[in-house]
Amino acid sequence: MGSGSMRSSWVCILMLILSILVIRDQLPELGAPVLLRVQAQGSWEVVVENAGIASMHTAVTIYNTVVLLDRTDIGPSQLPLPDGECRNDPNDETSTHDCTAHSAVYDIGSGTIRPLFIDTDTWCSSGQFDTDGTLVQTGGDNDGFSKIRTFAPCPGDGDCNWVETGTPLQNGRWYATNQRMPDGSQAIFGGRSCDTVEYVPSKGAPVYIPLIANTNDAQNDNLYPYVHLLPNNQLFIFANRDSILFDWNTNTAVANLPAIPGEPRNYPSAGSSVMLPLSGFNGWGGPEILLCGGATYGAFLNPAAGLPASITCGRIAPLDAAPAWAMENMPLRRNMGDMLLLPDRNVLIVNGAGNGAQGWGNAQNPVQTPVLYNPNAAAGTRFQTLTATDIPRVYHSTANVLPDGRVLIAGSNTHQFYTLTGYLPTELRIEAFSPPYLFGARPVITDAPGELGYGQAFTLTIDGGNPDFIDLNFLSAPYSTHSFSQGQRLLQLNTATPAAVGGGAYTVSTTAPPSSVIAPSAYYMLFAVSNGVPSTASWVHIG
Template identity: 95%
Template sequence: MGTSRFKSWNLMGSLLVFLLSFQLLALVQFLQVEAQGSWEVVVENAGIASMHTAVTIYNNVVLLDRTDIGPSQLPLPDGECRNDPNDETSTHDCTAHSAIYDIASGTIRPLFIDTDTWCSSGQFDTDGTLVQTGGDNDGFTKIRTFAPCPGDGNCNWVETGTPLQNGRWYATNQRMPDGSQAIFGGRSCDTVEYVPSKGAPVYIPLIANTNDAQNDNLYPYVHLLPNNQLFIFANRDSILFDWNTNTAVANLPTIPGEPRNYPSAGSSVMLPLSGFNGWGGPEILLCGGATYGAFLNPAAALPASITCGRIAPLDAAPAWAMENMPMRRNMGDMLLLPDGNVLIVNGAGNGAQGWGNAQNPVQTPVLYNPNAAAGTRFQTLTATDIPRVYHSTANVLPDGRVLIAGSNTHQFYTLTGYLPTELRIEAFSPPYLSAGPRPTITDAPGALGYAQALTLTIAGGNPTAIELNLLSAPYSTHSFSQGQRLLQLETSIPVSAGGDLYTVTATAPPSSVIAPSSYYMLFAVSNGIPSTASWVHIG
């Protein structure tokens, strides 16, 4: 009897060990699938917290804060100081409020900015110059330019003599097919104007009508569609806009759920356009936001939105298809990755944008696969140790990593306490950077005309599964990357060129409606693994 009982317990023990081992193996496999990507702090102290960030054609990154925040942690060089009698905090300031980060060397060089760039907007011009507009206080109507240079250069900000016609604070810029920039909205501003000017600003009823007690119509989401119209979204509503006549041509359905723009702070992307389907079928994705009232009553710490909405605005009967993210999030940054997936990073689970309004930082990025079936599109990735909430940014780098900067939920630099001002800069390596050998573009052209044919030689990767994708360099601020777009070129079947080399023939985008003239990062993507990008001027 004792022997039988021992055998029984031994069998049960073996079974228990087997089940525990199986569960442990399953857990390890789950973690391997779900927890992917890696983080690295690339700058321990940038000296400024960047609320506006953009990547230039010289593989360096413009960092930009506001000027009326008081002294930063980054001195201006050679005893230089900014003397501004209009500054609300420091009329004599010998510290920088903009800088340039050189990716290769990891160095930070201070830049001089004259007037206040708080909650301003921007976009790269046709020649790769960053055009930056508006701000607060003495920056309200300013237009500034930054012509980038190599890491050892001395390029700096220039304030132009031509002001905006309407002051722009919390506005959105979009580069247009004719080479101009359209600037939409802003606090107490319901118009669009163009730089260079095309005449008087034009009233936009959508922006006016979507205002509420929280001003949830700020930083409207603007996307240039392949039919030469604009998709414009504010609060919960959107229109199709003919920029040639400056008129709304269609009202789109209201998205269910919460407000989605500043200060409720969701985010938005236009999903990749493809030459394989004639550049048609655009879709817009919006994710996150805040419960209405979160900005008006920050002490309540109301929960962020958990939903995403997806719409094909040019369909005969467009409608929002809703799905849930793995976790609630506002102030998230949505980025188109070189492989066509969408990264959602940064943000908080409660509250809204504004000084001290965020709680429960969301430090886990999420990957969204637009080509997967509904219900299977999200994948959680490796979490960062650094919270990134209000005034954070995210930008794709030419090497395929994602640069994460900023986070300041305080009115001034506050380096201690809850959610302190964040001066560290991180780089996130998405899972594709550890998925296998990367392809290499060996002979990319420096420029491409519209509809021009090109042949590229590519080393490594899988020649049976290759994409050539053009990714713009947007202006990242306040949870929206202005001017972001990904274009998949129509390519031929690869042809062997001997060894691990093969050639791919492709066709450039057909017009400035699909690819507004500027510089783009050209990635070769093999089985979802991107090369390092080559900069190519389109147009």
């Protein structure tokens, strides 16, 4: 072979190595296999050209529909209410007579948008699904400050709508956080000028939380606190840079944790947070919290300065004997990003800006490149940049995992009202991002239970994929708003060796999570993940 041919061969080999990047998808985890797979970068698709509203609150229902919710005190939206219906609200500071919708349902299958009627202002409110799949939505501004609203979902062709309950919150809540609890209640933490927790249904008078009060500053960096239910039945609560372990049965702090290094991390400085997946392989122990991004202190007070966003992530095991934050750098600076637990147990970081802070007109330099974080990789090798979107998503944008494994991205409005021109206009398009794991042969769940009790043994039938590399993962349906998915949770089941049943199908036996502390009673998406590629989820009620 001549030297020219040899050079050509080596060039081909080098190009092949560069174009097919084979990396470890995950490290062994207590018996879980090691797998090598080809990495893609993902793809984007606009699924709705004009939803009519910019959704600042988004949640996926058990009927494979998506609730979109904006504030009402914003003037007319681009989505008319049906049949000449109008909202007459003498307390509305912008439009007391409004014939447009400020909430809607997106049907994933048909791609249609159905307007919903909501009466009181839901600006910067909070929410969580109840045990029966009803979305409970709390607080807001103005006449919505003390409201509790419910949305009992229905199939896409149904006529379900919002209901304003007659029972008010005891403390008005604006910029609060909801967490579904093991006893079926919802705990509601914080809010602007509100340093308490209360429960819905009520358990008595609201209880003062010193952490929330003590972490306030000139920017109010303690809003939308991060709350995670730990497997020891305590809560991890984070505000600004500080965090505690909280006993919700006695409503007391039982431990103060170290402050995270660097910038403030809650609204309006806006990092994001997840509890990393819990696993039945290690008895549901060893919880870890991941917190990424934020804004330089002063970015909210002086938005013209364009101060840089944080570039760091912190990770802590809050139940360790001596908890400490382990810090590492992201590939890109980011604030007001959204962090999502994906069905393959990786973390997606998407949306946000590289400078400024949350608030009207405070963000600059949109970050349009998502980042994938592999929690099981070694430090220094955990991040991977993915395909960028063409659409900036900054203040008041959301992200939710869909049952088909895609990620729905909605909203973005950095203006007080709908402003459809100029810099960072109000965004009415809805996108779906297909992560890298959707570019492979997908397993199919052909038989799954619709209801499970705690600790109940059950068997799934799966068609396709590789039974030697199979995971079964429950993923909650959280309430996405202001860079935090309230109630987000992923549970990896401890599975037995699959058994072939013919025709490429096989069964996998496992047991449901053991208690409402591990899996608060609710509907979950059950994904079968083979070779790192997820099935379409089956909705399963646990509890």
